Amino acid sequence: AAQAADPVQLWPDDFAQRYRAAGYWRDVSFGDWLDEIATRFGPNTALVAGDTRLTYSDLRAQAQRIAGGFVAAGFEAGSRVLVQLPNSAAFLPTVLGLFYAGLVPVFALPAHRAREITHLVNGSQACALIQPAQFEGFDYAPLARAVQAACPSLRALYLDGETQAPDITPLASLIAASPCTAPRHRAPSDVAFLQISGGTTGFPKLIPRTHNDYIYSFEASAAICGLGADKTYLTALPAAHNFPMSSPGYFGALSVGAKVVMSPSPAPDTCFPLIAAHGVTHTGLVPPLALLWMQAAGKTGHDLSSLEVLGVGGAKFTAESAARVKPVLGCTLQQVFGMAEGLVNYTRLDDPDAVIIHSQGRPISPDDDILILAEDGTPVPRGTAGLLYARGPYTIRAYHNAPEANRRSFTPDGFYCTGDIVRLRADGNLEVQGRATDHINRAGEKISAEEVEDHLLAHPAVFDAAVVAVPDPYLGERSCAFVVLHAGETVTPPALKAFVRGRGIAGFKTPDQIIFTPAFATTAVGKLDRKSLRAALKSEHFSKE
Ligand code: J2J
Incomplete structure (x- = not known):
């Protein structure tokens, strides 16, 4: 009954x-792909995570047992399963097991809480939820129960790790079940998984990626990033993010027989020992972490000399910082400008330093169509800044089940409106200049201003709220909420922050700063004017906060 095909706009014939x-x-579907890599690279090491070490054959065997568990549990092919796992030993076997069973993972971050998970489960009609028992001091069983109470589609809850919860199935019990010996059929043109968008609306949108388009994107990325069977990829960023998943990510690494190391944290004191112990050659970081790594590099005794390529993306990496990567870390910088909706740009490893340092690279595919348009929709003269639109063999044509967002985000001829303002250089590389949409890029984590405003507005003392991005030396951007209170009401910034946190959302969405203001400037039509708020922030009065 849960078979219903996703009502998704795919590519025209x-x-x-x-x-x-x-x-x-x-x-080729992900299940076929797992068979391919297990056949080609069987005895090579595929995965290192904590004490776990799996060869490609082991990885497939584990995935087949987990797939068997899901089939035995009665989940029909095509059903969605929400996966909220950290970078643990369970992540890859579980996700590959889901693919092998013909199920469709929906990826959430460990930082997400009840409100987001509920939205994602209801939006995808997921039938199962897979979470860690604990991660970073947080206990997921109560979260799982809260979500189940709000989501009629959920039939099963799984926790990875030690748990006293009798109503929740240990993930390990699936591994013991009899294996699935062949991939349950999914058409390679079907949706393989749903990814979360960086979102500018009140709630994150779901991004449908197909087997065909995604496998292409990471196989092509592996070649561009110089991965091969003798290389080792470190998954430092949260594994649910598109960047460590596919640019080139652990999937790109596995596609060529490389070794994947999972790090539970991107911090230098966790990653540096892993780099030294496993001879890591490739990894990907957001700019604030790249800065942290460069700061820490000279101060620890760890040998980082195996590092060959550091991918940096998710937010703008300044030329000043980019220039320091090779001297400090001794590896080649590869700037990565990508998005979970598809389009990914890379500087190439053999580009001149000037390109690597000053640009965000060029698309993966010769068939990535790029338009740079002025606000009126006409192309800008070459070399000047404009809005970036993209269409191609791995860029989605629509969000999952979101007709209104789709009208806004896609043109009638199928271009995705990225919201990014870019400039095309004479040498064919892009430079990201800014963005046109209202989100905060906090250390690469995209926060929708509207979503946070909605939570602030839920407080009885709050009359109006506007959340804006403020430049931050460490995070790139931090979030600042301007709040207008109802007459006669008072609330302190810490109390309001605690209220927002208590709404059941990821911690990184809590405003970094709250500024009370008597009223907002509005535009002629009475709409909130965020441009003037941003300008106000830069004024002396606010910059002293
Ligand atoms: C400036 N802005 C950037 C960059 C992304 C690889 C790398 C990153 C992502 C990602 C990804 C940027 N300079 N180098 O999915 O596969 C901003 C842009 C973009 C948005 C997408 C990948 N790299 N950005 O960050 O879906 O604004 O994907 O539109 O999280 O991040 O965010 P997201």
Whole structure:
């Protein structure tokens, strides 16, 4: 009964034909792909996570047992399963097991809480929830129960790790079940998983990625990033993010027989020993972490000399910082400008330093169509800044089940409106100049201003709220909430922050700063004018806060 195909706008036939003819889409599903890599690289080490070490054959065997568990539990092919696992030993076997069973993972971050998970489960009609028992001091069983109470589609809860919860199934019990010996059929053109958007609306949107488009994106990325069977990729960022998943990420690494190391944290004191112990050659970081790594590099005794390529993306990396990567870390910097909706740009490893330091690279595919348009929709003169639109063999044509957002975010001829303001240089590389949308890019984590405003507005003392991005030397941007209180009401910034945190959302969405203000400037039509709020923030009065 849960079979219903996702009502998703996929590529028109002529595009699909072109992408197949060009060899981008191999018509292989993730289940087939797991069989391929297990056959090609069987005895090589695939995964290192804590004390766990799995060869490619082991990885497939584990995935097959987990898949068997899901099939035995009665989940039909095509059903969605929400996965909220940290970078643990369970992550890859579980996700690959879901693929093998023909199920569709929905990826959430460990930082997400009841409100977000409820929204994602209801939005995807997920039938199961997979979480860690504990992570970073947080106990997930009560969260699981709260979500189940609010989500009629949920039939099963799984926890990875020690738990006293009798109503929740240990994830390990699936591994013991009899294996699934062949991938349950999914068409390679079907949706493989749902990813969360960086979102500018009140709630994150779901991004449907197909087997064909995603496998193409990470296989092509592996080649661009110089991965091979003799390389080692460190998963430092949260594994649910598109960047460590596919740019080139652990999937790109596995596609060429490399070794994947999972780090439970991106901090230098966790990652540096892993780099030294396992000879890590490749990893990916957001700019604030790259800065932290460069600060720590000289001060620890760890040998980082195995590092060959550091990918940095998710937010703008300044040229000043970019120039320090090679001298300080001794590896090649690769700037990565990507998005979970698809389009990913890389500087190439053999680009001149000036390109690597000053640009965000160029698209993966010769068939990535890029438009840079002025606000009126006409192309800007080459070399000047404009809004970036993208279409291609791995860029989605629509969000999952979001007609209104789709009208805003996609053009009638299928271009995704990235919201990024970029400039195309004469050498063909892009430079990110800014963005046109209202989100805060906090250390690479995208926060919707509207979503946080809605939570502030839920407080009885709050009359109006506007959340804006403020430049921050460590985070790149931090969030600042301007709040207008109802006449006669009072509330302190810490109390209001605690209220927002208590709404059941990821901690990184709590405003970093709250400024009370008597009223907002509005535009002629009475709409909130965020531009003037941003300008106000830069004024002396506010910068002293
Ligand atoms: C400036 N802004 C950037 C960059 C992303 C690889 C790398 C990153 C992401 C990612 C990803 C930027 N300079 N180098 O999915 O596969 C901002 C842009 C973009 C948005 C997408 C990948 N790299 N950005 O960050 O979906 O604003 O994906 O539109 O989280 O991050 O965010 P997200």
